[in-house]
Amino acid sequence: MKAKLLLPALMATLATAANAAFVNHYPTWSTTGDATVVDNVSFLTSAFSDGTDDLTNQNNSGVNPTQTFDLETFVGLPSGGFIAAGADVAEGSAMKQTFNVLAGEIFTFSWQFLTNDTSSDLAFIVLDGVFTELVNSSTAVPAASYGYASALSGTYTSAAFANDATVTLAIGVADTGDSSSSSALRVLTVVPEPSAFVMLGLGLAGWAGARRRK
Ligand SMILES: [Ca+2]
Numbered sequence: 001m002k003a004k005l006l007l008p009a010l011m012a013t014l015a016t017a018a019n020a021a022f023v024n025h026y027p028t029w030s031t032t033g034d035a036t037v038v039d040n041v042s043f044l045t046s047a048f049s050d051g052t053d054d055l056t057n058q059n060n061s062g063v064n065p066t067q068t069f070d071l072e073t074f075v076g077l078p079s080g081g082f083i084a085a086g087a088d089v090a091e092g093s094a095m096k097q098t099f100n101v102l103a104g105e106i107f108t109f110s111w112q113f114l115t116n117d118t119s120s121d122l123a124f125i126v127l128d129g130v131f132t133e134l135v136n137s138s139t140a141v142p143a144a145s146y147g148y149a150s151a152l153s154g155t156y157t158s159a160a161f162a163n164d165a166t167v168t169l170a171i172g173v174a175d176t177g178d179s180s181s182s183s184a185l186r187v188l189t190v191v192p193e194p195s196a197f198v199m200l201g202l203g204l205a206g207w208a209g210a211r212r213r214k
């Protein structure tokens with residue numbers, strides 16, 4: 001009886017522990033550059049507001065993408081941080097949020113990269129000052145969507161956090177090499193949640209505890 005009840009109770013406790021204050025979508029995230037909500041999903045582009053960097057104007061907000069140095073500052077990189085990470089960023093847009101995580105938690109989100117570039121534009125995250133590329137134009141495949149020539153979708157899952165912590169996550173898209181042939185990133189819900197490993201571990205502990213109490 002107890003064993004049957006304990007695992008659902010633990011899972012409910014963990015679900016509650018997952019950051020209740022966390023907010024999924026822009027505009028609650030702070031943003032820089034061309035950042036909007038399209039079809040209820042955060043939408044970032046590297047397109048100028050005057051439309052001069054594409055055959056058609058891909059800018060959504062009327063705000064220009066942010067230049068390299070200011071973008072580095074926003075996402076939490078030092079000056080020269082993009083180059084140091086191997087990304088020759090010209091301009092881009094980003095969203096960021098600071099939130100609490102518990103030891104063992106991960107965060108995960110789904111993304112869709114859209115591009116008119118065939119070489120090196122990219123989407124990235126910066127987690128507490130550490131740059132990670134999500135995708136670049138060379139791997140996008142022809143698939144017209146939202147006015148772009150190519151697209152690629154994926155899911156990002158972080159490593160489990162070792163300790164309870166307050167972390168800052170920035171997610172962005174950027175032109176690299178030059179500022180033409182825009183790219184965009186759609187960011188679906190970002191969710192901090194207990195890792196499967198922690199869920200399994202606590203589930204087994206609960207099962208063992210229940211057996212001991214019999
Ligand atoms: Ca480009």
Ligand SMILES: [Ca+2]
Nearest residue numbers: 046047053179
């Ligand atoms: Ca551009």
